[in-house]
Amino acid sequence: MSPDRIVDTARRMVESAGIEALSMRKLAAELGVAPTAIYWHVGSREELLHAVLDRMLQELAPIEPAGTTSADRVASVAHAIRSQVRDTPTVHQLAMHLGRTADASFPGQVVLAREVSHAGLSGDEAADFVRAILFLIGGFQLLEGTFRQRPEGARTTQELWRGVDDPAVDPALRAALSEATGADGVFDYALDRLLRSVLG
Amino acid sequence: MSPDRIVDTARRMVESAGIEALSMRKLAAELGVAPTAIYWHVGSREELLHAVLDRMLQELAPIEPAGTTSADRVASVAHAIRSQVRDTPTVHQLAMHLGRTADASFPGQVVLAREVSHAGLSGDEAADFVRAILFLIGGFQLLEGTFRQRPEGARTTQELWRGVDDPAVDPALRAALSEATGADGVFDYALDRLLRSVLG
DNA sequence: ACCTGAACACCGTTCAAGT
């Protein structure tokens, strides 16, 4: 019954069934202990969740730039951050829940800033560029729904588009928006436009 | 004790204190009725939240394009959507909670698609463009934290940057990222780059 | 130092019983 064992078990529960699935009573049952025993080791449920997030953040693999040209390296970092966000939804779900998105996104942000600096950008212009890339990643995260799954009844954007009959909307556009899309393509497209426009 | 009165009261509670603050028992107290009476009119708490969202979506002001050139009109729609997202955080909070972000973003999406069509784009190219703009808006929403407020202890990205001493990061960039920024500037910057790159 | 048990103040929801 160390804090370590409690945090580990809590983490497993959160990762397998979501944040809401972690109750102190279920956790206690899993640990074979009275619910109130947990409070002696870790504080409240909230503090426990913070401890779980801390551990997850520590284990997050560092982002490694790849490529030779500045543009390639910046793009590789952007892609690496995005992949990591996609592959570790629980971390960002939890960070969001606890209001600690800054902590979760910061390590990648620093690596990105390094490559942007190396590309020769500086000051406000560089900051806008870094933030714009983070916006794209955040948009991907939000609209891909990586951290909140749709319930059975909910309609997708594609389904909604199939029901549209608007003469002002290009039919081919309507058709394209009616098809599911890997967000990857859109992300590549937008990032590419941004990179070209800034780094030439 | 009509469904209308229940939904209205529930909506007031959600808007003033957040989704979590809506409990069937508190709502019943507010209505001066037994908690169980609510279940006869609206179904469960979840169904009630859906009804609240439906009403909010109905009342959302339609997005109106402005400007004469195609680029201006597209930009105005993007800005209008973003402003609406910022000014109606509860709607998007609730939509996210219920897995209905598609319903919330769709009306603006259609207007955007119209203007992009009018600008002469078509098919997959137009779809990528529309989705990229929505990515930017989503990123703004997520990183601006418009729908999840930071608790007292949490650090901001700016605070984290002030603690960085990395020779590979341009000092002026570090300084810029250490200052709070209206996300407006970044959004304008990224949107402008994207528009220029696509519409010329 | 560490754990238990009882207790408090909450939840959502069902369902028989009332009018």
Added chain:
DNA sequence: ACCTGAACACCGTTCAAGT
């Protein structure tokens, strides 16, 4: 048709009491 009350199965948390 509409509402109440009792009841069930949950919560997080505190705190005195035990070892």
